[in-house]
Amino acid sequence: MSLSVPDGAVRPASHPDTPAPGTELPPHFRGCFGCGELEGGLRLRQTVGDDVTMTSTFAVQRHHQGAPGIAHGGVIAAAFDEALGALAVHHREPSVTAELQTRFRRPVPVGSVLHLRTRIDAREGRKVWCSGVGRLDSPDGPVAVEATALFVTVPMEHFTTHGAPH
Numbered sequence: 586m587s588l589s590v591p592d593g594a595v596r597p598a599s600h601p602d603t604p605a606p607g608t609e610l611p612p613h614f615r616g617c618f619g620c621g622e623l624e625g626g627l628r629l630r631q632t633v634g635d636d637v638t639m640t641s642t643f644a645v646q647r648h649h650q651g652a653p654g655i656a657h658g659g660v661i662a663a664a665f666d667e668a669l670g671a672l673a674v675h676h677r678e679p680s681v682t683a684e685l686q687t688r689f690r691r692p693v694p695v696g697s698v699l700h701l702r703t704r705i706d707a708r709e710g711r712k713v714w715c716s717g718v719g720r721l722d723s724p725d726g727p728v729a730v731e732a733t734a735l736f737v738t739v740p741m742e743h744f745t746t747h748g749a750p751h
């Protein structure tokens with residue numbers, strides 16, 4: 586039920602310091618499985634959109650497959666986790682995934698590029714509801730996956746307290 590936006594939660598505006606629409610985001614962390622430079626990672630490329638949105642691309646490789654020639658569902662969920670998490674650039678506070686729901690509507694073949702468009706739907710206190718859609722091979726391609734999520738903002742100490750030392 587928490588993925589339903591409650592009455593009273595409103596769609597926020599972008600923080601004034603959000604990079605301009607069209608800005609390509611660097612990895613928020615080079616070691617990130619989603620957007621960093623890890624061998625075997627997802628290597629998402631993310632661009633700031635307008636109106637609390639983000640566009641991301643995920644080039645599906647052989648090492649992302651679950652069934653022969655088809656992307657693993659958990660890998661696609663991870664791509665959404667990253668693309669939805671990147672929306673934090675619009676509120677400029679760290680946040681972590683509390684819930685993530687995916688709906689797989691078409692197989693995503695190896696060699697395809699999944700175009701993800703994500704947006705913040707509402708915010709209330711520390712809770713940020715967001716959603717996204719993934720289309721095959723172009724921003725207007727057929728819908729392959731939809732996702733909704735709840736993120737919760739956290740202080741920076743969240744990472745120093747819980748993260749394993751490097």
Ligand SMILES: CC(C)(COP(=O)(O)OP(=O)(O)OC[C@H]1O[C@@H](n2cnc3c(N)ncnc32)[C@H](O)[C@@H]1OP(=O)(O)O)[C@@H](O)C(=O)NCCC(=O)NCCSC(=O)Cc1ccccc1
Pocket residue numbers: 587613619666667670671673680681682683684710711712735737739
């Ligand atoms: C921090 C928190 C989520 C919440 O704990 P606390 O700080 O103690 O706060 P508290 O429990 O007080 O909750 C506050 C409010 O939120 C609500 N609420 C909370 N949870 C849920 C729920 N499940 N479902 C529904 N609601 C929930 C709760 O009811 C309360 O609501 P209220 O204000 O009373 O109306 C903790 O459970 C945690 O660390 N989980 C692990 C997160 C994690 O590791 N995620 C994966 C890594 S991140 C990643 O990979 C993504 C990424 C990629 C790229 C870039 C960036 C990001």
